[in-house]
Amino acid sequence: MSVIRPATRHDVPAILRMIHELAHYEKEPDAVRNTPELLDQALFGDNPRVFAAMAEDDAGDVQGFALWSLNYSTWEGVHGIYLEDLYVSPEARGDGxxxxxLQHLAAIAVENGYARVDWSVLDWNEPSIxxxxxxxxxxxxxxxxxRLTGEALDMFGRTASLPAPARG
Incomplete structure (x- = not known):
């Protein structure tokens, strides 16, 4: 059985460890630049826009996590959830x-009147698909x-004409 609970600051090291495990599984072991400080600030800072839930087994051991943020459907006129990461430890896969x-996220969406839950999956990840x-x-x-990232984002962003700050 799985117990789902909101993440706490105490979970940051476990979440970051699982992010690294997920990156390795997704064949990008050196791509993670996140730190405990950055993750803590994102999840628990003054204005968090990222949320996480933990999956524990019957013994209370963390076996997985989900990390998400809100998106917005212009067609529906309401928010949705964008699932950034869903991870379950290999030894606990198949245990629910x-x-x-995902049921936890669906319940949050239903409870809040959100239109959908979106996520991406690598096209070769047949077990997840x-x-x-x-x-x-x-x-x-x-x-x-x-996706715009790295040098392409930097170069494109630097060419933008930004409006002057409002005076007031």
Whole structure:
């Protein structure tokens, strides 16, 4: 059985460890630049815009986490949830933790009148794709994910004409 609870500051090291494990699984072991301080600030700072939940087993050991933020549907006129990371420890996969974490997010969405829960999955990650399909999720055919990052983001952002600050 899986117990889902909100993350606390005490969970930051475990979340960061699992982020590194996820990056390794996704074949990007050196891509994580996050730190305990940055993650703590994002989750528990003055104006948190990132949220996390933990999955524990019957013994109270953390076996996984979900980390998400809100998005907004201009068509629906309401918020949604964007799931950034869903991770369950390899030894605990198949024990219901991933399903329980996603059900937790679905319950948050329903309770708050949100339109949807969105996430991305690598196209080669067949175990996850099959898991999501079994839960009733469907890929967004015809859509591609784009990202501006690094030098491209920096160069493009520097060319923007920003309005002068408002005076008041």
């Amino acid at each position: 933790h991933g399903k329980a974490l 099959n898991f999501y399909r079994r839960l009733g999720a469907r890929p967004m055919d015809g859509w591609s994910t784009f």
